Amino acid sequence: MLGWYGKSGGSPRCESPSPSSTIGPSDPGLDHELITNELITKEANDMTRMTRTLSLLLGAVVTAAALAAPGSGSAATLKTVNGTVGPGFTIGLTMQGKKVTRLKAGTAYRFVISDRSRIHDFHLSGPSFNRVLTGVEFTGTKRFLLRLKKGSYRFVCDPHSGSMRGGFLVA
Numbered sequence: 001m002l003g004w005y006g007k008s009g010g011s012p013r014c015e016s017p018s019p020s021s022t023i024g025p026s027d028p029g030l031d032h033e034l035i036t037n038e039l040i041t042k043e044a045n046d047m048t049r050m051t052r053t054l055s056l057l058l059g060a061v062v063t064a065a066a067l068a069a070p071g072s073g074s075a076a077t078l079k080t081v082n083g084t085v086g087p088g089f090t091i092g093l094t095m096q097g098k099k100v101t102r103l104k105a106g107t108a109y110r111f112v113i114s115d116r117s118r119i120h121d122f123h124l125s126g127p128s129f130n131r132v133l134t135g136v137e138f139t140g141t142k143r144f145l146l147r148l149k150k151g152s153y154r155f156v157c158d159p160h161s162g163s164m165r166g167g168f169l170v171a
């Protein structure tokens, strides 16, 4: 029925819409990339365009990614890590509702940090990475695109680092 139209064998398959190719240049000196909300929006637009262009090729892949990260919207290939601090004396990092203990090295994750208190901050550090993602005075949500290298990472609220702390492994 499909005849020549359905003939297969000629089209190279795209294994995956590699996030690294759309996020930025792979500068060997840049182990960590930090991209602001605005750039994520721009990237999402690019992704939408690319997805439309390659929709025939990538259809199956995009569906799989959407299943893996429900609710992540247009940047369906990115996994979201949710960080929260406050309003009580709590700090945590979860992915799809589960506590984060391990992430993949070299993979880009979207970190969405919700800071619900003016007395806490969210400070993430690890191998050659050290950044206060949300400051003490700040309340609200900030988004970061992070690609982390192997190692042990910790996050703390600096004013209360004795009790408000956690960590995860990147491998």
Ligand SMILES: [Cu+2]
Residues within 6 Å of the ligand: 119, 120, 121, 157, 158, 159, 160, 164
């Ligand atoms: Cu605190």
